[in-house]
Amino acid sequence: GGGYAEMAPLLERIDSQQRTLRAQNQELALAESLRRDFSANVSHEMKTPLQVISGYAELMANGMVPPDEVRKFGSVIYQESQAMRALINDVLILSRLDEKALTADEAAPVNLASVAERAAGRLESLAREADVAVGLQLQPAQVQGNETLLEQMIHNLVENAIRYNRPGGRVTVKTATALDAEGRTEALVQVGDSGPGIPADAQDKVFERFYRLDKSRSKETGGTGLGLAIVKHAALHHGGTVELQSEEGQGATFTVHLPTP
Numbered sequence: 193g194g195g196y197a198e199m200a201p202l203l204e205r206i207d208s209q210q211r212t213l214r215a216q217n218q219e220l221a222l223a224e225s226l227r228r229d230f231s232a233n234v235s236h237e238m239k240t241p242l243q244v245i246s247g248y249a250e251l252m253a254n255g256m257v258p259p260d261e262v263r264k265f266g267s268v269i270y271q272e273s274q275a276m277r278a279l280i281n282d283v284l285i286l287s288r289l290d291e292k293a294l295t296a297d298e299a300a301p302v303n304l305a306s307v308a309e310r311a312a313g314r315l316e317s318l319a320r321e322a323d324v325a326v327g328l329q330l331q332p333a334q335v336q337g338n339e340t341l342l343e344q345m346i347h348n349l350v351e352n353a354i355r356y357n358r359p360g361g362r363v364t365v366k367t368a369t370a371l372d373a374e375g376r377t378e379a380l381v382q383v384g385d386s387g388p389g390i391p392a393d394a395q396d397k398v399f400e401r402f403y404r405l406d407k408s409r410s411k412e413t414g415g416t417g418l419g420l421a422i423v424k425h426a427a428l429h430h431g432g433t434v435e436l437q438s439e440e441g442q443g444a445t446f447t448v449h450l451p452t453p
């Protein structure tokens with residue numbers, strides 16, 4: 193025994209196992225490097241507000257701020273703390289989503305129409321300040337899922353649609369039950385706006401963590417850079433998908449497709 197004919201299948205098997213291992217290692221290395229990037233980005237994003245907060249607070253503590261400037265300094269410290277709070281909140285949501293898929297005990301019947309109504313209601317004052325009209329077209333859409341997360345998902349979409357819009361602009365929020373391409377029923381949430389839209393080459397990237405089309409504007413409007421990453425993860429967590437249609441200058445429409453129970 194021991195001839196080549198006998199060895200060949202064995203060698204082939206070892207070879208294929210090695211290929212699989214190599215591919216797995218590459219995947220792990222990629223996941224690891226994404227995690228490292230994410231931590232580095234989070235630290236970087238936290239440093240800026242913290243520097244402002246500690247700088248301003250130090251000046252105040254040392255009595256270097258004239259009485260008529262105290263309010264202004266206080267208000268900047270407050271705003272920067274709010275930005276840090278929003279960032280920590282989003283990072284926590286994402287790290288929970290990284291951990292696991294939707295578990296059975298977490299899933300309950302959710303009516304997307306009432307969740308969308310609540311999410312839009314919470315953004316009423318933001319819409320008023322921005323002079324943007326929010327219209328609701330809510331048809332029953334029942335899914336099985338995590339209501340808090342689904343509300344966060346819709347909130348993020350509507351908030352973006354208001355923030356990346358123009359004075360006098362509009363936002364439309366729709367929920368519905370429809371048939372997908374294979375004839376299965378699915379639940380839909382659609383948020384459309386009349387803002388500047390998103391150029392084709394950025395339409396995938398906007399779902400990445402900390403990707404922003406316009407850094408200064410996003411910061412100024414109070415964004416964390418994590419809103420759409422949360423939307424995408426929330427959709428995936430529920431076995432769904434999110435789709436973006438937009439032409440520059442023509443607004444953007446985000447559609448979330450979710451399986452129905």
Ligand code: ADP
Nearest residue numbers: 352356398404405406410415416417418419420
């Ligand atoms: P941010 O906190 O910066 O809003 P997001 O993840 O929510 O982070 O969005 C990523 C980027 O995608 C934003 O900075 C913005 O440039 C772009 N964007 C998101 N929603 C819209 C929209 N409705 N219209 C135009 N651009 C958008």
